[in-house]
Amino acid sequence: MTPLLTVDGLDVSFGALRAVRDVSFTLDAGECLAVVGESGSGKSVTARALVGLAGDGSRVRAGTLEFDGHDLTRLREPQWRGLRGRRVGLVLQDALSSLDPLRTVGAEIAEPLRVHGVEPRSRRADRVRDLLADVGVPQPQLRAAQYPHQLSGGLRQRALIASAIAAGPDLLIADEPTTALDVSVQAQILDLLDRLRREGTALLLISHDLSVVARLADRVAVMYGGRIVETGPGRRVLERPRHPYTRALLDAVPALHAKGARLSAPTVPRPHAGRDGCPYAHRCAAADEACRTALPAVTGPDAAVCHHPLDGEESDRTPQKPHATARVAVRDREPHVEAGTGGSPAAPPLLEVDAVSKGFRGPDGAVHHAVREVSLRLAAGEAVGVVGESGSGKTTVARIALGLVPPDAGQVRFEGRPWSGVPERQRRTARPRIQAVQQDPLGSFDPRYSVERVVGEAVARAGVRGRAERLARAAELLDRVGLPAAVLGRRPGELSGGQRQRVALARALATSPGVVVCDEPVSALDVSVQAQILDLLADIRRDTGVALLFISHDLAVVRHVSDRIAVMKDGRVVESGPVREVFDAPSHAYTRALLSAASPLPAPPPAPLHRTGPA
Amino acid sequence: MKATHLLQAVARRVAAAAAVLLGAATVAFAALQLIPGDPVTTMLGPFSSATPEVRDRIRAQYGLGEPVGQQYLHYLGHLLRGDLGQSYQVQRPVGSLIGDQLGPTAQLALAALALALLLALVSAVATAGRRPVLRGAASLLELLTVSSPSYWTGILLLTAFSFHWQLFPVAGAQNGTSLVLPALTLALPMTGVLAQVLREGLETALHEPFAVTARSRGLSSTAVRLRHALRHAALPLVTLTGWLAGSLLGGAVLVETVFGRPGIGALILQATTNKDMPLVIGLVLLSALVFVVLSTLVDLLYLVIDPRLRTDQVTP
């Protein structure tokens, strides 16, 4: 039987930039191939090239590009149009922007029906309703008449899938279908896709997160630098990666590792490979001259394109044993994180957040309670994680802790003195001792400032006088966060995401603070960069003894960093305690749901959850 | 949106409109007080042989002898009754003077607006996201129209099409053909700005994921532009068009001068150069009113175009 889709030697270039190079794979009906890679790896371009939408200025070449017997390389635009939507469906990430926000959900779903004349106009409404019901959207009639912004993230993504499968395509390409979603919703969408696959639709799944897609995919293709560096059955790739990059990728996932383990390989700069060499060579510990000049031949459907494959080596995944001891049962009413296990028990808390609440007035005049009676305590040297889905109030807690937002009720104390409810003037002298690292580091840098000025401003605040002294101190701080002094002269806008986060960290450390509040510091980063930053945070904590208030939606990340943890939902802390206890024996249903949804292992579909409020 | 909210919104809008109008009236009144020289002299012109008694009578007739505060209150009182007063220069009610000239200017402005939108639409839809050469050429052309003063464009058009080729009548507001050149003159600089905003809007929209999604459903590139992108690009366009439409009144000053057309623009120029303040105030109020009406229209159009503004609730 010929495969549904055959790709052989696909090349996509934008001017001089070769985004995709020599990519080959096949896909059968009812099969799922996951293409995994970090941003810039060429995975999305590959997916879009398959529907003839590689983008403006792109040049697509291929040895073979065949879909169901059609030679795609010879298609002209009208024929492409006949294929798109009808035979091949495309689902992009973030349904809020992938569905036209100015049109109703129904109109969007009906569009492929109209374009391809699948259904007569009179029956389209019915068909749309059926499709919505089919992808698990309750009240389909109502939903069809609504606009995307009126739907929750999960429902939106379902609607987007409904529009992609409306005309009954044989192949569904899903480009990061779950990236923007909370973990629990993420799982549901993956299940929906899995069901479609089982019903016979071929599925090409694009993702940056190997652990998420591996459980769904029959086969996995790992891309790096525009090339497929390893392909193989999902479980095999996950458990016994052969390519060093795949291995590094897996190592970087905190959920797969013991807490506190190093996630990233030491960053030793190596020379870049030549044009035809291995794109990973400059990051690969095993790279030699051969790697830099040429790639080995592809050996088959289950192989790594590598001169030095890690044959048969187990990933150093340590299975987690359940701990049933010492868990703290938490009532909704008074969720306290006890002082503790991480820091010295005797040490007085540096930062005390005591039953704070905060509400915001919405545009319609109604008050939205972002934070309700939240209490946290942070001792010197301790790391406390706050985890919760978007909208759970974590960021507001962070801002209250930083003294940027006054709480409506409750109070905050820092270093034993009142921190909330006092004039800003009074806080000012203590401010250098509690610093912050934001999710969007670029936004936290004055756009006119070079790195030197960004860090220099904080250095000056720490009392360092004289330009030369400040420069030296700034360079020292950069070195501390693993950046060369050459970065000083650059603007943050010219740096990569990881570098920016390092600069933010350097600035936060400049005043030798006792506490650093990190608000989603790694959620915008690729998994391997995320690993480096998490390792760096661990190092800094160890070296300086700084206490961390670490906020993230990612359970695994929080677990990796924190001593203690607080789980937030709808503005409340629903469970808290030492990290091991919460993870091993979650007492609150919500925590359990979070944990199971975030499970990296192929697992049975989770029990249906109650919706958790607006995304 | 609930009925009470709607009512509140309407009330807010009306109050804001009233505030702008009151403010405009006050600014105009303040300007009147700042004008140097005796208003009566201004009124009579430099070569009047009016006796001091006559001047006093005129001063009394216009209430110019009263204290400023009292004048202001009187003036507001008259405004509330819809009385804009008498023109100094022409000795006719300001309302009827303006009313007489409104027609030709409204014609000119609407024609220019329609023309500008049409040209911008064609230019932007045809060139958005196309080859850089095409796009660059269109862009340069638009920049050129934006950079050409209307009073010069008008002269060029007049010379070429009326004097030289005699394709269009030279002047007046007699019929449709006489509207072509002035409308084009007024439209051209607008076209440039509109086309640029529209193109940027289209290109932004075309690079949004939903446009890619739409293409992936089998829509042609043109269909995506017209069915999806245009609506998105229309949002900034509506704001800009509203703003530009308000400034058309100003543009009419120069265009009507060049083409010798009657209208509000010509009236504005006359009123300000003659310092015919009651007339100036009337025109200021008219402009403010046009602005208020336009911004209301813009807001309504926004509501029509963008459903996100109609409801802000996620209904789970």
Place this chain on the structure above:
Amino acid sequence: MSRLSRRPVPLVAATAAVLLAAACGSGSGSGGSTSSTPVSGGSLTYAVDTEPVSWDIDVSQQDITGSIQRNVFDSLVFQDDKGQFHPWLASSWTVAKDLRTYTFHLRKGVTFTDGTPFNAQAVKTNFDRIVDPATTSQYAAGLLGPYSGTKVVDAYTVEVSFTKAFAPFLQAASTPYLGFYSPAAIAKYGSKLGAGGPADVGTGPFVFSSYTKGQSAVLTRNPKYDWAPATDSHQGPAYLDKLTYRFLSQDSVRVGALRSGQVQVAKSVPPADVKTLTPGSGLTVISKQAPGGVYNLVLNASRGPFTDQRVREAVQRGINVDADVKSVYFGAYQRAWSPLSPATAGYDSALTGTWPYDPKLADRLLDQAGWTARDSSGYRTKDGKRLSLVWPLMPQNLVSQQHDILGQAVQADLKKLGIQVERPRQDVGTFVKQLFGGKDDISDYSWARADPDVLRLYFNSAETPAKGGANGTFIKDADLDAWTEQGQTTLDPAARATFYTQVQKRAVDLSLVVPMYVVSSVYGASTHAHGITADANTWLEFHDAWLGK
């Protein structure tokens, strides 16, 4: 902008003559050739540069109102362009010795276009309306001067009386401002007559059919018209079916409309275009010199450097009037030698050529006056003070573009002599204050009036601008005062001529003025339009006009 709003300004625009008229005048209108036989019918469009604010002849002071309404309203008497009076609606008249009572015998059989008869009562109704304060007459009431009343002697005889001798009345009665509305229309429309249109019912050769503000006024033929002045070239109704006035304020637009055939006649053709209106292009020029004061630079002898006559003379002789006027007006206007227009009685032609351009003389005069040093910019100085003259620009809505440019030529001429001329732009208030206060060194204006008495306004010491006069020289000269006053006291043309010739000569000798050019009305017309002539006011008459092929 000057061309947008040409308000009537007695100083610069041609208004009706108000005083005694005497013979003389030159340069008659040259309409299209009248070689072929007039034909009846057709529609003629005439582009004018201003639009009436009020159409009410009893109210308006505007030139344009009179010139258009002339076609709709007839007068008691007709004044030809030599200043002589002819019967019109009055078939004859007598004037009392004391000049206080005028008796008119009206023509019989004249009807208004609403069918009502024109009679003595109609005259009384109209004149009484003019003087009624409720009418707020801006001009006509002035024409009636010391009016005391009108007496209806019989149906066709009226007696108009004045409280004191009023010589100018015949001339006034010849203007359209003292024309006649149908009493029925006055009763019916009253103050609405100013809105124009069919409400304005007169006895004239045309009926006011419609008016579109900002665009046009349409007049149609009065088929019953049979009482034209004898001086017209034909009797009976007008030839044209329709006469349309279009209001095109822009010079370029107006001329463009003429050239492209949208209009057949255009008023105020810019001098630059005059030479292009050739019979070859199917167009011709109708030009007529206006009577009264020419366009003069008036030198203020009461202030600053101009108190020294040598400086005034240096300016007078140092301006290259010939070349400047020629280059700015392209020969369309004749340069002036006297402050009085050649089209006015009493004009002194002997002044021609008596004060030619002589920059060397001017330099010598300035040296003699002590302005010998020069500063770094090349201007003359005396006692460290620069020889600088202030000549304000009139508020932009009153000044004509050409005057502005002519001014620049004068500036350039005087700069060569080392004299700086400053031309600040002023608003009306400041301008008036400066002018009335005699704070300017130079002012510039013409003053149209069909009588040499205009010289009194220019040079009599009592006639300061603040008092409604035109004496911007601020001179107090016994001779000038005496001669201008004596000119008023006699009706003998020869005696008057003597006085006024002396005035002109003395004004030039004292270098009080620099006459620049003779103001003329310049019209452009299609060669198909025939029989169009300019009257004593330099307005076009259309009763005799007809369209050829």
Place this chain on the structure above:
Amino acid sequence: MTALPTLETAPQAPADTAPRAGRRPRARTLLLVPALLFLALLVVAAAAPGLFTGAAPNATHPLQALRPPGAGHWFGTDQLGRDLYTRVVYGTRLSLLLGAGSTALSVLAGAALGLTAGLGGRVADQVLMRLADVLLALPPILLALLAVAVLGSGTVNVALAIAAAFAPGYARIVRAETLVVRRSGYVEAATTLGLSRAALIRRHVVPNALGPLLVLATVGFGSSLIAASGLSFLGLGPQPPTAEWGAMLDQGRDFLQTAWWLGIFPGAAITLTALVVNIVGRQAQARFTRRTGR
């Protein structure tokens, strides 16, 4: 006159493809160098017109009146025989000064008002912004004409009038920008460092709030130039015989059919200057957008 709104928003490349370089049409960049050169030429002409022409701008030669363009008189001569090329060159100074002066004034006023509204209390904000609302409700040219009616005509007053007409727009932008900057991450970061309010405003808020304004002002310069020449065109400009483009265009208008060059060259000078200013302004805007990532 139309003030150019901010038009530059970099089109987004599809996520993941990232080949952003080269997306920007090259035409504008190609034009930048000639535009800058021309601008430099204009500045030199404004500073030292004598370098470009040996003739005097106001010297009349009645015998050479209305010569068409040709050798000796590149742009022809006017009614008084003045060399039009010389007058256009000498007109550069005043025309540029009018444009630059009014832009500078309006930007300064706008910045002061906008910052006061954005940083002052609620009351100051409300009062200033309501006033701006009112002024923005009126077409700039009407405001300018009104200002000329109050101030009188003349060079300085025209500049003031244009400034008055455009200042409310700038004030609005600065105020909005100030509010954005006040809520920005970097101001928050600086707050977290414990900087005083004065230092925050001085170091971060003011420079960042004014950044876009300065770029906008480049584009606004073109608008001011056109508007100022427009007022001159309407006869409200400098006193004669000063050479200024708008006033020259006004004079040339009477000669459309007899001496076309009188209207063409001054108008072309205004257009060309506005064009190069706009090209440079756009580039500045694009660069600013790219650099700051806004």
